[in-house]
Amino acid sequence: MALLMCALQVAAAESLPDPTRPSIDLNYGTGGADSTADTVPVEPAPQGLQSIIIAPHYRAAIINGETVSLGGKLGDSRLVEVRESSVVLQNAHGRRVMELFPKVSIKKNETVQQMSGAPVKASGQTNPPEQAVGGVK
Template sequence: MSARLLLCALALAAQAASAQPLPDPTRPPASLTTPAGDAAAPHSVEPQLQSVLIARHAGGRHVAVIDGQTVRLGEQFRGARVAQMTQNEVVLVKGRERRVLRLFPRTPAPQRLNERD
């Protein structure tokens, strides 16, 4: 009886050891938690739009959070001016370069399987 119990315990321990942890959705981006100048730090080419807050009344505040940094309409983010904000997008302009950050990035449409008659 104890041999079965030991075998079950070993099987459960092996299963737990091979399980992969799920990423924490509340954890800040790695770029915020890695010290500046760290060579091992991952460098994000595309800034991540995390939140957009637009006041309901005309002339109200427009605020966005990009890579953990709060910016207002007209302010600078990494050398680019925050030119436009909508509920789902922020437009950054730097010289002639225009970059649109989306809160919900577009995903490719799912491919249809060939239907047989």
């Protein structure tokens, strides 16, 4: 009898909403209200050099979502060099340099090059180095 009462209570209990479920529909109109909540749009993985791994006894790069160790192969190319911001792949057609940040160029400004002495303003006054490098004290 007690087992029957427990079964009736479980059947009569209303379902509670999932507190971890987002309050917005993430299905982006791919089926409306009857679509499953488990469906999440999948973005394609970015192509190219994504990360560089440099450790004391190990060097590798993540290229097109695949981890390639120094000396390892990616398609018909071999990873022959791992630098801080680029890698070099070599195949029968030659060498190819892949940059981690291809649109970023690093330039030293004039102030950093003059750090051995206090930089001089056009008015002839000198700036302390902490003001010349961005005003951080």
